[in-house]
Amino acid sequence: LAGSEAAPGIADIQAAAARLAGHAVATPLLSSDLLDRELGCRLFLKAEPLQRTGSFKFRGAWNRLNLIADSDRPRGVIAYSSGNHAQGVALAARLKGVAATIVMPADAPAIKLANTRALGAEVRLYDRARESREEIGDKLMAETGATLIRPYDDAGVIAGQGTIGLELAAQLRVAGLAPDLVACPHGGGGLIAGLSLALEARPPAAEIWAVEPADFDRFGRSVRAGERRAIAPGGQTFCDALMAPMPGRLTFQVNRRTLAGAVAVSDAETAAAMRAAWRHFKLVVEPGGAVALAAALSAKLDLTGRTVVVVASGGNVDPALYAKVLAAEM
Amino acid sequence: LAGSEAAPGIADIQAAAARLAGHAVATPLLSSDLLDRELGCRLFLKAEPLQRTGSFKFRGAWNRLNLIADSDRPRGVIAYSSGNHAQGVALAARLKGVAATIVMPADAPAIKLANTRALGAEVRLYDRARESREEIGDKLMAETGATLIRPYDDAGVIAGQGTIGLELAAQLRVAGLAPDLVACPHGGGGLIAGLSLALEARPPAAEIWAVEPADFDRFGRSVRAGERRAIAPGGQTFCDALMAPMPGRLTFQVNRRTLAGAVAVSDAETAAAMRAAWRHFKLVVEPGGAVALAAALSAKLDLTGRTVVVVASGGNVDPALYAKVLAAEM
Numbered sequence: 001l002a003g004s005e006a007a008p009g010i011a012d013i014q015a016a017a018a019r020l021a022g023h024a025v026a027t028p029l030l031s032s033d034l035l036d037r038e039l040g041c042r043l044f045l046k047a048e049p050l051q052r053t054g055s056f057k058f059r060g061a062w063n064r065l066n067l068i069a070d071s072d073r074p075r076g077v078i079a080y081s082s083g084n085h086a087q088g089v090a091l092a093a094r095l096k097g098v099a100a101t102i103v104m105p106a107d108a109p110a111i112k113l114a115n116t117r118a119l120g121a122e123v124r125l126y127d128r129a130r131e132s133r134e135e136i137g138d139k140l141m142a143e144t145g146a147t148l149i150r151p152y153d154d155a156g157v158i159a160g161q162g163t164i165g166l167e168l169a170a171q172l173r174v175a176g177l178a179p180d181l182v183a184c185p186h187g188g189g190g191l192i193a194g195l196s197l198a199l200e201a202r203p204p205a206a207e208i209w210a211v212e213p214a215d216f217d218r219f220g221r222s223v224r225a226g227e228r229r230a231i232a233p234g235g236q237t238f239c240d241a242l243m244a245p246m247p248g249r250l251t252f253q254v255n256r257r258t259l260a261g262a263v264a265v266s267d268a269e270t271a272a273a274m275r276a277a278w279r280h281f282k283l284v285v286e287p288g289g290a291v292a293l294a295a296a297l298s299a300k301l302d303l304t305g306r307t308v309v310v311v312a313s314g315g316n317v318d319p320a321l322y323a324k325v326l327a328a329e330m
Numbered sequence: 331l332a333g334s335e336a337a338p339g340i341a342d343i344q345a346a347a348a349r350l351a352g353h354a355v356a357t358p359l360l361s362s363d364l365l366d367r368e369l370g371c372r373l374f375l376k377a378e379p380l381q382r383t384g385s386f387k388f389r390g391a392w393n394r395l396n397l398i399a400d401s402d403r404p405r406g407v408i409a410y411s412s413g414n415h416a417q418g419v420a421l422a423a424r425l426k427g428v429a430a431t432i433v434m435p436a437d438a439p440a441i442k443l444a445n446t447r448a449l450g451a452e453v454r455l456y457d458r459a460r461e462s463r464e465e466i467g468d469k470l471m472a473e474t475g476a477t478l479i480r481p482y483d484d485a486g487v488i489a490g491q492g493t494i495g496l497e498l499a500a501q502l503r504v505a506g507l508a509p510d511l512v513a514c515p516h517g518g519g520g521l522i523a524g525l526s527l528a529l530e531a532r533p534p535a536a537e538i539w540a541v542e543p544a545d546f547d548r549f550g551r552s553v554r555a556g557e558r559r560a561i562a563p564g565g566q567t568f569c570d571a572l573m574a575p576m577p578g579r580l581t582f583q584v585n586r587r588t589l590a591g592a593v594a595v596s597d598a599e600t601a602a603a604m605r606a607a608w609r610h611f612k613l614v615v616e617p618g619g620a621v622a623l624a625a626a627l628s629a630k631l632d633l634t635g636r637t638v639v640v641v642a643s644g645g646n647v648d649p650a651l652y653a654k655v656l657a658a659e660m
Contacts, residue, residue, distance in 0.1 A: 028358050033382060033421060034448050049612035052363060091363060111609070118364055275649070279441070282379035282614040282645035315612035319605070323653040 008159035010201035032280035049315025057088030063160030083112025090121035152190025153248035162194025183292035186210035189251030196258035213237035220262035241288030338489035340531035362610035379645025387418030393490030413442025420451035482520030483578035492524025513622035516540035519581030526588035543567035550592035571618030
């Protein structure tokens with residue numbers, strides 16, 4: 001499976017779930033009596049900020065690390081990431097006794113840089129404007145023989161992220177429920193690809209919506225064009241986790257088939273969702289992690305009377321930015 | 331049991347757990363790889379901000395409501411509270427179809443007042459300095475025949491809060507662990523009384539510590555005196571949930587026997603713990619809910635090498651105060 005060109009199947013996701021058991025957190029589905037009253041639905045928030053390292057990325061990283069041949073592990077792993085994938089790979093590598101080098105932009109959130117280092121990874125900073133992370137990574141791989149852990153366009157990573165779908169379906173089943181609609185952030189598309197493949201194998205079918213920042217609507221553009229497209233130049237968002245310029249090749253192959261469509265949200269709507277998560281769920285959600293909740297709260301999805309799951313994908317945000325969002329300054 | 335003068339037994343707590351099943355949230359035990367490395371222990375945070383209404387109070391309120399005779403329910407219930415007990419009683423009453431009147435201080439946190447009203451309770455405000463909430467309550471009860479739901483000095487309420495002890499012991503057992511030390515906030519003492527009675531019935535014995543704000547050290551003073559004592563006049567704290575002037579009669583009778591001792595923390599230490607909960611657990615914890623974590627982080631408890639549980643009892647805090655704490659202005 002590792003490095004394979006095909007999308008993972010349900011057997012791969014189930015194998016990932018078995019590998020993750022006892023290592024990853026089965027994150028809770030949170031709900032709010034007051035918010036359900038306001039929205040007229042039953043809304044559950046899948047709380048990946050409570051995952052190890054504060055985002056869903058640990059799932060894919062742990063699964064992918066376990067797929068590396070024993071003989072290759074001593075040469076270490078390498079990853080490119082603005083932060084959450086970095087922390088997921090760093091912890092997974094430490095737990096497996098594998099050396100990790102993470103190539104991170106110098107302007108990544110300070111908390112993500114600090115945590116990646118604290119988890120024992122070697123961080124190699126680069127300048128987004130003037131350096132190519134791929135060149136840096138290729139050079140490091142040529143020198144060390146390390147295995148590259150891609151953030152999303154990798155079947156082993158997608159299978160790991162897909163465990164979130166099996167998990168939320170099982171958690172709802174305990175309550176006698178099944179999801180009618182699931183909204184999930186889309187960056188490179190790995191999380192929602194894995195999630196949609198898992199839910200496809202768990203009928204009845206749920207509508208699954210990709211949510212993106214308005215200026216980083218790579219999936220919406222690509223779906224409308226019928227092929228992978230990049231965002232328009234000069235786009236801005238405070239969702240640092242959702243800045244991939246184009247859907248992945250493998251993830252788009254999956255998502256164009258499995259998803260109901262794409263929803264775009266403004267940064268102001270995302271900031272309001274971060275405040276709502278703070279108030280109703282007592283959960284710290286980072287900008288990129290809050291876009292699905294933003295879509296639900298801004299009436300862009302048909303929720304009435306339905307069982308709805310929004311995925312909150314991470315909670316790693318700098319305190320100064322978070323304090324500003326809480327104070328409604330953005 | 332309702333209104334009885336005796337402390338609840340383990341059978342009462344088990345009956346409460348059966349009543350709460352499917353109605354209260356079995357809140358998760360959160361942990362942090364980074365914090366465990368820093369502290370040299372395995373620390374679990376029992377996340378009651380994720381409980382319905384954002385604090386543990388729903389447990390006791392729901393159990394107590396269920397103990398009211400059917401014939402008394404139409405006359406409604408009444409409670410005094412600065413906020414968390416208010417919300418717990420309001421939701422429990424709404425779910426049982428019972429009218430609730432809550433007597434709240436006019437200076438209670440705005441979020442607690444708003445939520446209590448949004449949950450359908452009638453709120454009767456009073457001026458802490460000039461009015462007696464007991465007089466207001468007595469008058470209302472005389473007029474309506476409503477049942478008073480005390481915040482802590484009631485065996486039915488204590489039994490409800492005690493479900494948290496059964497729950498955390500069961501959650502740790504799944505991971506092959508048992509708590510060596512548990513730290514829990516002490517206001518009136520109802521939560522820690524129920525918790526300690528539950529854990530006493532689940533050997534091996536854990537050390538259980540009451541944690542209080544430095545100026546509201548009613549349990550510490552009372553233990554040292556060998557009898558119930560009030561705090562010194564003029565004390566200040568931002569822990570609005572922990573301002574009871576004296577331990578309850580029933581709760582002190584339990585806690586003087588079951589607890590290892592009392593720890594006092596400053597508001598600055600509590601604010602630091604709120605920031606740590608934000609960073610390491612992605613959890614919003616209110617001041618009064620963070621004192622046990624504050625005791626753990628300020629080296630006031632012997633944690634090294636042990637399995638430690640800190641109870642975070644609630645997360646209802648006004649956003650402006652929270653933003654100030656995050657920005658380290660207090």
